[in-house]
Amino acid sequence: MVVQHRQIAEDLRRQIAASVYPPGSCLPPETEMAARYGVSRGTVRQAVVALQAEGLLDTRQGARRTVLRTAPAQNLARLQSFAQWAAENGRSAGGLILRLRRTGATAEQTAALQVAAGEEVLHVLRLRTLDGEPILVERIVYASWVADAVAGLPRDTVSLTEGLAEEAGVTHGHGRHAIEAIGARVLEASLLGIRRGSPMLRHRYVISTADGRPFVTSDDRYKPGTMSITVDNAAPARSIARGTRPRAKPVPPA
Amino acid sequence: MVVQHRQIAEDLRRQIAASVYPPGSCLPPETEMAARYGVSRGTVRQAVVALQAEGLLDTRQGARRTVLRTAPAQNLARLQSFAQWAAENGRSAGGLILRLRRTGATAEQTAALQVAAGEEVLHVLRLRTLDGEPILVERIVYASWVADAVAGLPRDTVSLTEGLAEEAGVTHGHGRHAIEAIGARVLEASLLGIRRGSPMLRHRYVISTADGRPFVTSDDRYKPGTMSITVDNAAPARSIARGTRPRAKPVPPA
DNA sequence: GAGTGGTCTAGACCACAAT
DNA sequence: TTGTGGTCTAGACCACTCG
Numbered sequence: 001m002v003v004q005h006r007q008i009a010e011d012l013r014r015q016i017a018a019s020v021y022p023p024g025s026c027l028p029p030e031t032e033m034a035a036r037y038g039v040s041r042g043t044v045r046q047a048v049v050a051l052q053a054e055g056l057l058d059t060r061q062g063a064r065r066t067v068l069r070t071a072p073a074q075n076l077a078r079l080q081s082f083a084q085w086a087a088e089n090g091r092s093a094g095g096l097i098l099r100l101r102r103t104g105a106t107a108e109q110t111a112a113l114q115v116a117a118g119e120e121v122l123h124v125l126r127l128r129t130l131d132g133e134p135i136l137v138e139r140i141v142y143a144s145w146v147a148d149a150v151a152g153l154p155r156d157t158v159s160l161t162e163g164l165a166e167e168a169g170v171t172h173g174h175g176r177h178a179i180e181a182i183g184a185r186v187l188e189a190s191l192l193g194i195r196r197g198s199p200m201l202r203h204r205y206v207i208s209t210a211d212g213r214p215f216v217t218s219d220d221r222y223k224p225g226t227m228s229i230t231v232d233n234a235a236p237a238r239s240i241a242r243g244t245r246p247r248a249k250p251v252p253p254a
Numbered sequence: 255m256v257v258q259h260r261q262i263a264e265d266l267r268r269q270i271a272a273s274v275y276p277p278g279s280c281l282p283p284e285t286e287m288a289a290r291y292g293v294s295r296g297t298v299r300q301a302v303v304a305l306q307a308e309g310l311l312d313t314r315q316g317a318r319r320t321v322l323r324t325a326p327a328q329n330l331a332r333l334q335s336f337a338q339w340a341a342e343n344g345r346s347a348g349g350l351i352l353r354l355r356r357t358g359a360t361a362e363q364t365a366a367l368q369v370a371a372g373e374e375v376l377h378v379l380r381l382r383t384l385d386g387e388p389i390l391v392e393r394i395v396y397a398s399w400v401a402d403a404v405a406g407l408p409r410d411t412v413s414l415t416e417g418l419a420e421e422a423g424v425t426h427g428h429g430r431h432a433i434e435a436i437g438a439r440v441l442e443a444s445l446l447g448i449r450r451g452s453p454m455l456r457h458r459y460v461i462s463t464a465d466g467r468p469f470v471t472s473d474d475r476y477k478p479g480t481m482s483i484t485v486d487n488a489a490p491a492r493s494i495a496r497g498t499r500p501r502a503k504p505v506p507p508a
Numbered sequence: 509g510a511g512t513g514g515t516c517t518a519g520a521c522c523a524c525a526a527t
Numbered sequence: 528t529t530g531t532g533g534t535c536t537a538g539a540c541c542a543c544t545c546g
Contacts, residue, residue, distance in 0.1 A: 003534070029512060040536045045513090053307075055428055061513050062543030068428070174309050174322070177485040181435035181455040181478060199453035201435040222435070229433045257515070283531060294517045299532090315532050316524035 005046035008037055012051060016067055026064035027057070081172075082220075083159035086130060094129035097155040098191075102147065112206045112217040113143045122147035124160075127191055135226045137188050140218040146170055170215055177205040179229060182221065192223045199224050259300035262291055266305060270321055280318035281311070335426075336382060336390070336474075337413035348383035351409040352445075356401065366460045366471040367397045376401035378414075381445055389480045391442050394472040400424055424469055431459040433483060436475065446477045453478050 015021055027033070030048070034041045048065065051057050059065045086093035104118040113121065124140040140160070142150050149168035150160060157163050165171050183197040201222040208214040269275055281287070284302070288295045302319065305311050313319045340347035358372040367375065378394040394414070396404050403422035404414060411417050419425050437451040455476040462468040 005534075031512085040538095042537090043535060046534085058427070059513075060544075062511080063545075064512070173312070175485075179433055179455070179483040179485070180481070181453040181476070183453045183478075197451065197453070199435040199437045199451070201433070224435060224437075227434070230431060259515075285531085294519095296518090297516060300515085313532075314525075316530080317526075318531070 004037070004039055005043050005050075008033075008039070008044060008047035009050045012047060013056070016051075016056060017070055019070065021067045023067050023069060025067050027067065029064065081159065081161045082128060082136070083161065091131055093158055094132070095126055095156065095158055095160070096129075097124055097126050097157075099123070099125040100151060100155075105141075109141050109217065113141065113214050115143055120144050120147075122150060124150070126160075130226070133226075134192050134223070136220055136222050137191055138218055138220045140216060143213075143215045146215045164216075170209060172207055173209045175205055175207045177203065179203050184221070184224075188221050194223060201227055201229070203229070258291070258293055259297050259304075262287075262293070262298060262301035263304045265291075266301060267310070270305075270310060271324055273324065275321045277321050277323055279321050281321065283318065335413065335415045337415065340384060345385055347412055348386070349380055349410065349412055349414070350383075351378055351380050351411075353377070353379040354405060354409075359395075363395050363471065367395065367468045369397055374398050374401075376404060378404065380414075384480070387480075388446050388477070390474055390476050391445055392472055392474045394470060397467075397469045400469050418470075424463060426461050427463045429459055429461045431457065433457050438475070438478075442475050448477060455481055455483070457483065 012021075012027070021027060027048075028036070030041050030044050033044045037044065048057065048059070052059055056067065056069055057065045058068055083093045083095070101123045102120050103123060105113065105115055105121045107117070109115075109121055110117050110119070115121065121144060122142040124138070124142070126138040126140060127134055128136040128138060130136075146164060146168055149164055149170070152167065153160060153163045161172070180202045182200055182202040184192070184194055184200050186196060188194070188200060189196045189198070201224075203220040203222070204218065205220075206214050206217040266275075266281070275281060281302070282290070284295050284298050287298045291298065302311065302313070306313055310321065310323055311319045312322055337347045337349070355377045356374050357377060359367065359369055359375045363375055364370070364373070369375065375398060376396040378392070378396070380392040380394060381388055382390040382392060384390075400418060400422055403418055403424070406421065407414060407417045415426070434456045436454055436456045438446075438448055438454050440450060442448070442454060443450045443452070455478075457474040457476070458472065459474075460468050460471045
């Protein structure tokens with residue numbers, strides 16, 4: 001981390017977490033921070049912009065930036081790896097590939113993965129556990145150009161995502177997700193020990209590399225009551241605000 | 255829109271949408287764009303950074319920026335207003351308040367809205383329609399400081415969100431959302447004409463003003479098969495990439 | 509009116525990618 | 528090696544908030 005604006009951002013995050021600047025308090029002015037860190041105002045801005053994007057700060061032109069939260073807002077990255085999410089939350093994730101099959105792509109998969117009609121893809125049926133409990137059934141489909149790397153992984157690989165990154169250097173760039181509710185089918189019911197028709201959370205997604213090539217799509221179904229997808233977001237723009245907004249009660253910096 | 259970097263961003267978005275720069279093609283270098291628009295390089299960067307955040311561009315140090323998609327990725331703002339979402343998609347939303355009641359806040363609501371224990375809050379039970387079809391039951395709770403503005407709105411107000419913005423100048427700043435699957439209870443079953451236990455999508459959220467004061471929380475439940483929440487996201491960082499990534503096939507700018 | 513953040517400039521140097 | 532994006536500077540002016 002040789003980049004100054006990252007160091008400054010990290011430093012500010014730490015101070016906010018440590019309640020040096022508690023929620024409701026103001027950050028020092030840009031000019032003052034610039035002097036303190038011995039950098040130009042622009043560099044401080046780069047750091048502060050990052051914290052804003054994380055939902056940590058409220059900033060309005062003309063007013064001092066105020067702290068909103070102590071903890072950084074969780075971001076959507078968790079939608080991209082169950083194993084990573086589990087690790088972050090101190091839980092242990094497991095995974096077992098039940099079936100592995102190469103077939104021609106369906107029309108839907110052709111569109112999602114941007115492969116030629118009928119081109120061979122790799123289907124994976126996988127049961128996942130959290131702290132030893134079966135919790136989720138995955139129906140994953142990999143594009144042919146990553147299929148061999150996936151097929152070579154052990155059946156009980158905990159994170160296919162990381163395995164694929166290590167084996168083939170393929171990493172997540174963008175994801176497109178759809179979340180619905182759906183009744184359990186026979187397969188899920190028997191694998192997870194629930195009744196048919198039970199309300200399951202269905203999470204479908206397509207993930208692409210940073211340069212826009214989709215390589216995996218999946219249909220994940222969670223056991224009822226076990227999973228809640230959470231999202232923090234910030235309003236995209238200052239939108240339709242009218243009049244003057246009341247301020248949060250000020251708190252002096254510690 | 256007097257700000258140059260916004261104008262430039264908008265111009266680029268338009269050109270990408272019009273396939274002047276189709277997916278896979280490269281954007282001109284920063285210096286060239288700066289000259290073309292008659293601004294400094296920094297201003298161009300501000301514009302381009304916005305497009306990156308929208309998932310429209312792939313950028314890597316040293317390489318030209320490449321276009322990833324034609325359409326701007328939809329963002330999470332839709333999670334904040336059903337009416338707005340419907341309007342954007344050319345559907346007609348309706349809403350009818352079935353019950354409106356002031357009571358003391360429960361423990362859960364106290365925490366979500368950050369009000370004193372037992373402080374009065376406004377409960378709203380509301381049935382929503384899409385193109386005339388009942389689709390969703392909302393259980394909304396408003397903090398007392400916005401309750402009067404909400405209670406004064408007509409029972410068939412289509413957008414309480416916009417109504418609240420107009421009446422009280424209260425607008426969305428941040429949202430925290432949780433999405434689950436849950437079986438239909440008697441109330442939803444009868445209102446939506448479905449069977450008890452049917453798999454419903456449950457969307458709970460707390461919304462705060464830009465300065466961090468929560469003012470509304472809700473528990474929305476969607477009729478089975480009617481709603482899918484979609485999310486586009488980009489990887490937060492250049493994470494654990496190994497080796498050189500293969501490039502997307504180049505396409506000449508039109 | 510003083511202070512603060514938002515925008516913009518004109519230049520510089522470096523790190524990385526492509527050739 | 529050359530071109531490109533990433534970082535940084537030192538200064539300027541404007542728009543907005545707040546006392």
